[in-house]
Amino acid sequence: MLELAIGIILGCCALGAGAAMIAGIGPGIGEGNAVAKACEAIGRQPESKGDVTTTMLMGCAIAETTGLYALVIAILLIFLAPGRFVNILLEAIK
């Protein structure tokens, strides 16, 4: 029975990490849009390439934030959460 419980905990942590990374879709679309518009802008005004590139990188970094929050949660779920949940379970059984 204990093995089953621990297996459920590990499996659910892995599933949760996978589900959390669905958030990667958002930054992907957002950064793609940003880069597309930056390319258009550079095509229109090639002389402003430096400024556009800097601004685009900044925008990309900020758009990436939500994806990185998801990444941090996924990493916590994979590396930290299983051990902690199993400890809680073992203490509850005692």
Next chain:
Amino acid sequence: MKIKSVKFLAVDILLMILAVAPMLFGIALKILTNPASGGIEIAGARIYFTLKLPIQDLPITESQINSWLVIFSVFWLCIYFTHGISEKPQTKRQLIAEWIIETTEKLVKGNMGEYFSGFAPFVAAILAISAFSSLLTLIGLYPPTSDINIVAGWAILVFILITYYKMKCGPVHYLKSFGDPVPFLAPLNVISEVATPVSMAFRHYGNILSGTVISVLIAAALQGLSNMVLGWLPGVLGEIPFLQIGIPAVLSIYFDVFSGCLQAFIFAMLTMLYISSGFPAEDYKKRKNKKIKSEVN
């Protein structure tokens, strides 16, 4: 001091050795303390030893040691660059040093305005420490920036600076700025204020850590793949990791070099933008003018 005298050269070599020595020390420490492990593993920073303190024990980890090594290395490198500096540039490295200073000053003035031009050394320090810390992966050391404690420390420092410059017009003005545009939005403003350092820390740490994790996963996958391809050969021939030669290096150009330098740049840019945008420049000018007037009267 005369260029190309023996003394000058000796000091040069000494400074170079001092700049490289921390890295060698870090590699030696890693080799001596890390137990030999068979497979590829993803692990956090190793704890070297724990200091006993009254409130809570303070573990001294790999990331702390490595960030101190980076600090020493950058320090000696700076002294090396400015060694033998003179009005007329006599050495190539003086030109490099001047280029670095001019670029950062231009960057800071362009992004923050004239009032903050004194911020150039701070921004340059953040850039150097962050970039060098991320590039530590290239020599096989644990990058301190992939530990959230280090990056969160920098983010808290930046947050203190932001709050200091927001408080320039007095605490009342600072508290009033939370009730902008409507007072009942104050809780949201507080949350967005707190989210600034959190997002800065997570952005830097997440990018570097994800690069490390992906590099390790790819190395492990390539090892498995080359085992599958060559596994049927007898003896040592079957264990040649031929796919692991070269391919991880190409990926490392993106994940370690490009991503590390880009994150350092973004951290510095965000620092500048947050500090200069949080500073109420017009109100501060009005306040200063009022003070001058009242003193004159």
